[in-house]
Amino acid sequence: MRLFATLTLSDGSRLKADFYVFACGPWLGQLFPVTVGDLIRSTKQDIFFFGPPAGDSRFTDEHLPVWGDHGKRFFYGIPGSDRRGFKVADDTRGEAFDPTNGDESSADDAEAHSRICRSRFLR
Numbered sequence: 001m002r003l004f005a006t007l008t009l010s011d012g013s014r015l016k017a018d019f020y021v022f023a024c025g026p027w028l029g030q031l032f033p034v035t036v037g038d039l040i041r042s043t044k045q046d047i048f049f050f051g052p053p054a055g056d057s058r059f060t061d062e063h064l065p066v067w068g069d070h071g072k073r074f075f076y077g078i079p080g081s082d083r084r085g086f087k088v089a090d091d092t093r094g095e096a097f098d099p100t101n102g103d104e105s106s107a108d109d110a111e112a113h114s115r116i117c118r119s120r121f122l123r
């Protein structure tokens with residue numbers, strides 16, 4: 001089924017196709033308030049990347065699996081993360097978040113939690 005004959009882009013140009021895929025992640029609800037609306041809700045979760053000392057390979061994917069820690073909160077970690085460091089995140093659903101204008105700075109308690117979590121691996 002065709003949804004649109006043509007699609008007008010933000011620069012005024014027009015696109016014509018048989019089908020369109022809108023892969024707009026957390027913005028989908030705002031783009032399609034009637035069809036998607038609240039079906040997609042963005043919430044805030046903080047993530048942290050810790051840089052191991054140069055030459056320390058304990059946190060690369062050869063030596064550490066991806067892990068999850070299901071407790072009152074849900075922490076997970078990813079080694080290496082494309083050389084961005086050792087990732088630790090608290091995936092507990094946070095407050096509602098506006099993906100366009102939301103404050104992306106981390107909450108103090110989230111950082112404290114992730115440091116505690118990381119310290120378990122440094123024993």
Ligand SMILES: Cc1cc2nc3c(=O)[nH]c(=O)nc-3n(C[C@H](O)[C@H](O)[C@H](O)COP(=O)(O)OP(=O)(O)OC[C@H]3O[C@@H](n4cnc5c(N)ncnc54)[C@H](O)[C@@H]3O)c2cc1C
Pocket residue numbers: 023024025026027031047078
């Ligand atoms: C900080 C962070 C870390 C993550 N880490 C991991 C990880 O380590 N591993 C993992 O598997 N997943 C991770 N994820 C989750 C992963 O990034 C998402 O699941 C994935 O990116 C979703 O892809 P998507 O294409 O659906 O949406 P998105 O990646 O959000 O892409 C949506 C795109 O649509 C564009 N867009 C929005 N509105 C419009 C518009 N009106 N016109 C044109 N373009 C528009 C946006 O600019 C954006 O580029 C992470 C997410 C975040 C936020």
